[in-house]
Amino acid sequence: MLAAVISATAGATVAAPVAGLLAQRAIVRSRHARGLRITGSRGIDAQDFVRIGGLEQWISVRGEDRANPVVVELHGGPGSSNAILTGVSRAWERHVTLVRWDMRGTGKTLRRSGADGQGELSFGRLVRDAVEVVEHVRERLGVQRVVLLGCSFGSAIAMRVARSRPDLVGAYVGTDQKIFDGGRDTSDYFAALDRLERAGKKKELAVVREMGPDQRAWSAEQFSHFSRFASATDPHTFAAMKSVVMKSLWYSPLHSLREIVTFFKSFMVSAAVLPGTARLDDRADGTRFDVPFFVVQGACDLVNTPTRARAFFDDVRAPVKEFTLIEDAGHFAVYRRPDLFLDLLLTRVLPTLPDAVRR
Incomplete structure (x- = not known):
């Protein structure tokens, strides 16, 4: 979804002298590798390929204490691996065992x-x-249920x-x-048109206008x-891509x-998934959830707006x-x-888990 934003910020990175940049x-990287080490006897740090759906797919399991609750994270995109963000979420691993997975078409699974x-x-x-993956x-x-953390496109899957x-999920968290x-x-669609027009992006504006507002008629391309243009005109998203995602990558x-x-190729390969999502309807699928249901949204998100997320959330029935x-x-x-997310996890999400899940 955010491939263009990544490409734009990457340009500034590679413009620096190559030798100095690599040094x-x-x-x-060496400093970050030391910071990621898990050395305690109760910890786990495992990355390997597991046969999922007939395909060898990459899964990472990291945490300081195997007795902690387990969080399985589903990344966004499609194609946007969160494995690059291990350093950003390092503090979470003191309190939960964090499982990451590169979906088919993504990252290490794609390269394999x-x-x-x-x-x-x-x-x-x-x-x-x-x-x-959860099974x-x-x-x-050796756990009964996991906390399922869905990020962006991955939240639609996780939900x-x-x-x-x-029976597999102790709590749902969508971000x-x-x-x-x-x-x-x-x-x-019309909000993106407005942002493109105000930014003077005439070529992009023409492309989006020609596509029309009905996503059910859109191709993967x-x-x-649309994802590139919408993301690139969202200042908060663009800033996060530069300061968090590109640096982490x-x-x-x-x-x-x-x-x-x-990582870049993953977006192109995974785009094949998108046309098949145009007719999906979350409300038609049901708003009842038999697990605790949490949504964490950026107040200024123009990619997946908090208004749309809140409207669905208000209809949700959950314990x-x-x-x-x-x-x-x-x-x-x-x-x-x-x-802030770790505080929410510790004070709001984990206390809802049964003792058997929290261990």
């Missing part, structure tokens, strides 16, 4: 089998994969898992919450165009230079539910303010 990267080896790239397949984590870590499989409405609400000790290239805004933040709000 600085090596120093910072190549673009032609990803199998079925569809929203339904990603949902089924997510269920398999794998339950068996691997479906939480709704249909409450940058994505809501599908079957194409009824076109306000995001058109979805990508460049200095990630878990990613080689070749894997940085794969516990809570909606939180992070002020002065747009998309990637919880990674812009990981301290």
Whole structure:
């Protein structure tokens, strides 16, 4: 979804002298690698490939104490691996075991089998994969249920898992919450047109106007165009991409230079999923959840607006539910303010878990 913003900020990075840039990267990556070490006997730090949906997919499991609750995170995009953000969320791992997964078409999973080896790239397949990942984590870590953290596009997947499989999920947390409405609400389309016009982006404006507001008629390429233009004209999202995502990508000790290239390629490969989402309707699928339901949204998010997320949240029926805004933040709000999110996790989400889940 945010490939263009990433590309734009990457341009400034590679403009620096290459030798000095690589030397600085090596120093910072080494420092970050030391900060990521988990050395205690009760901890876990494992990254490997697991066969999910007939495909070898990359899964990371990290935490300071195996007895802590387990959080399974589903990244956004599609194609936007959160593995690069391990350093940003390092403090979370003192309180939870954090599981990350590069979905098919993304990151290390994409690099493992190549673009032609990803199998079925569809929203339904990603949902089924997510269920398999949670089942794998339950068996691997010996837990009954997990906290399911869905980020942006991943929140649409996570929400479906939480709704249909409450036996696997102790609590649902959606951030940058994505809501599908079957194409009824076109306000995001016209808001993006307005931002493009005010920014004087004539070429981009012409492209979006030609697409029209009905996403059900868009191709994968058109979805990508719209996401790029909408994101690039959202100042808070653009700032987060520069200060959080691009910096994390460049200095990630878990990613080689070749894997940085794969990170960009993931957006193009995963775009094939998007046309199949245009007719999805979250309200039609149901607003009852048998698990605690939390939404954490950037107050200034223009990509997945808090207004749309709040409207759906108000219709949700759940044992516990809570909606939180992070002020002065747009998309990637919880990674812009990981301290605030950790506080929310500790004081609001984890206390709702049964003792058997909290261990």
